[in-house]
Amino acid sequence: MSSRKNITPPRLADWFFNWYCQNELGESIQGDLHERYELYLESHSRLKSNLLYWMDVIRFINRFTLRKKSTRKTFTPTIMLKNYTLVALRNIKRNLAFTTINVVGLAISMAICLLIIATIDDQTSYDEFNAERDNIYRLKHKRLNDVNLWLATTPLPLVDKLTNEYTGLEEVVPLRRGFSGEIIDNGKAITLSGYYTNPEAIALFGLELEQGDKSTALVEPNTVVLRNDIAEKFFRDKDPIGQELVVGDLGPFKVTGVLKEIPGKTHVSFEALASYSTVASFEKQGKLSESLNDWDKLSSAWIYFKFGSGTSPENLQDELDRWADENYDEDSEYDVIFGMQKMTNITPGPLMGNQIGQSMPNFFIYGLVVLAILIMTCAAFNYANLTTARALTRFKEVGVRKVMGSTKSQVVIQFVIEAVLVSLFSLVIAIGLLTLLIPAFESLSMSSLLEWKLNPDTKVYVQFLIFSLLTGLFTGFFPSLYMSSVKPINALKGMNGPKMSKIGLRKSLIVTQLVISIVLIISATLVHRQIKFMITKDYGFAKADIVNIDLQGQDYDLLRPELEKLSFVQLVSGANNIPSIGRHDDIVVRQNVTDEEVKYNFFSVDENYIENLKLELIAGSNFTPGQTEEREIIINEEAVESFGYETAEDAIGGNLILEDSTNVNIVGVVKNYNFMILYMDIKPLLLRYNPEEFEWAQVKVSGANRIEELKQLENTWAGFDPNHDFEYKYFDEQIEEFYAVFYDIVYIVGLISILSIVIAGMGLLGIATYSIQTRLKEVGIRKILGADGRTLVFILGKSFFIMIIVSTLIGSLISFFGNKAWLELFAYRISFGFDIIGIAFLFILVVGGLTIGTQTWKAMRTNPAEILRNE
């Protein structure tokens, strides 16, 4: 009997039973099983008994044993919510500094994400006011023997095909280009632009008329419908209907309608719509080029249509293919296929050519979403890191909760609620930041291109709220799992919580964050320096105190004497283009009739140009003033070389043939100057004496009193041309403006680098807190044994210092090669100096030093007796 007592049932079977049965029945059943096993042993062999035992265990798998451990039914999960919120708020209050860091870190990342959400909302809101937008399509075409890109325009003969050879379309609307011109209103010239289209357009684009009849407004030739703000501009209080507008060379148009204000964003922007019937007569008169019956005019119009019920796009596609086959030959220049595109898929939509307005490609939207996810993941990771790092102080609380009967899921809920609260606080700050960010972003020249109007409405704020709740759930999830896995007995004994595993993984994540920060800091500094360099670089010509006046079609020769009358005007010169902002014309040039034609860049100038821009004549002389026929030319040093002359002097007297007709003599050579955009090298250049082509008057002023001078210049202009406003720019500002788009890049990269530094700093802080907390006892013992502050700082900070160094090395290498790629596009560029790496390193060192330093200092200041008392 006693020997049998020592025989225990097979352990594996017991383990298996305990695995599947985890409710309160388990204990008594297992007791019964063991008792029964002993009974088996009395009459069976041990092997047989084991087998029977196994059979019993397996037979016990049923709904009673598999049932989950029951919780008390009377308990409602919401009953503790108040307590959790209270404890969370107390905790937030008690660790105010820590919470602030957490909230601010999260808020910065969140602000960027909110900006992205607002942008996506804004960019996807095109044509939302159009109730029929899901049935509206636009035709597109692609040339098979050309670049592989769909183009949004289609030839106009398709309009006839769609209306007469295909049934089932409710409206077919062409928008033909070419309706624009200047209208002289009260002596001021105002440009009006729009499209030729048929009356159905108004309904198709979801527009409505404020005045006029929808069905007849655009029927008659030479009639026009105006946008309401435009109508107000021209007619003010007068009734616009029936009035006449003379649109540039196109002639008079009768106003037959005024549109109501467009209720939202639309991808088609226009100021006026002219009647489609006008097109036929204008094409006959030669005011517009032939397009109505020309299948080869692929880019003169856009065609929209609306499907009625019962027609499918597939059906129409077959027809489109047939029409393309009929009208285009595979071997000809135009081998075209047609397709169609839903209105909702235009912007954001696939990248296409010939768009009717600005369109954001959809990959941009995807990119933004990925960016938002990346930023939030980083921030969430850091939050988790910081929370778990501080967990040591809260294990006791969790322990007590568990002893008092809290389940694991309740602890999880508690910590998730805390994270959600932090995330909601962050949302408030993030919205505050956003209101600062939006104007800054809208002022970027990039955003005006995309019609970026970020005015978040209720819908967007609801999205913000959902986003922050999700962020809270996401960020709180991992720390809560960690906190809830603590065993109450360990927590109450004062032992550490569950071992934090994968410290290596944490370290490598932080190194990654640091590397990203360093790459961004270095890149931002480089971009900034490069732009500074380009703007302040010596262009080889003078640009201070020169006012560039846009001639707007006026005669330079008449304006010049007027300007010269002003006392402060020192010199006036004319030119067809402004140098160094990326515009220059070219012309074919030959030295002898038999030579190959070569293209050269040229500027049309006059005899004052060289003096005005302080160009240096290194050989020959200036133009002879007052020539009526173009016979002289001045070239730059590069051109001397490219024409094959040994020295500048040799070139003087040389003969050039411009465009087969004009024979000119080289009279002078100027020193090279940067007439092209600065990232290109200086190319050969011709300065032609050609006042007829002037578009700019460049006026050198004294600069003593800019405001007074501008006023007088404006008065002179107004007396000279009352129809056009005085359009001017200071030369140096004009050049700076041209490079402003680069400042956008600096701005964005700078912002992202600040963000990345914050995120990386948070990461560092988290890991520093954790590793120092776990080493507190070590610090205590070291202090007792006589370690001084310096040694302790060295011991505690060593691994972080190594992390920073490693990150700097990797980051510098990546940014060196990454930035080299774009820097090499610039002919004039700054060098990648070690000082830049030094700056980035210092920056990270300061951020790292601050975060780690404070933690180390705290550890050092702690009285060793307090830490070691419990031992």
Added chain:
Amino acid sequence: MRFNLGEFEEIVLLVVAAQNDEAYGLSVTTAIEKELKRPVTMSSVHTALYRLEEKELVKSEVGGTTKSRGGRRKRIFMITSAGKQALLDAKNARSHLWSMIPKVVFENQ
């Protein structure tokens, strides 16, 4: 409320009543095996007991710790008044049916 007692459930309930406050899974199993000479698996007895508990014909209590069974406590099953009523009903139904059988049927036995 009235529940239909299954045949096996009735037997288990009878044994629980018979063992009066000392019935637990194994004891009911061995009692059925010994008294009725009927092979029965312990898990089916347990299942029957839990089902009876769901029907509130028995109630269970966890007993004190015992030295045997590795210190595991027994779950003691007790018949409730509803259980007693159910047994009485079943018995009465049977005897009523018995009384309806004419004597002739058993005459030749």
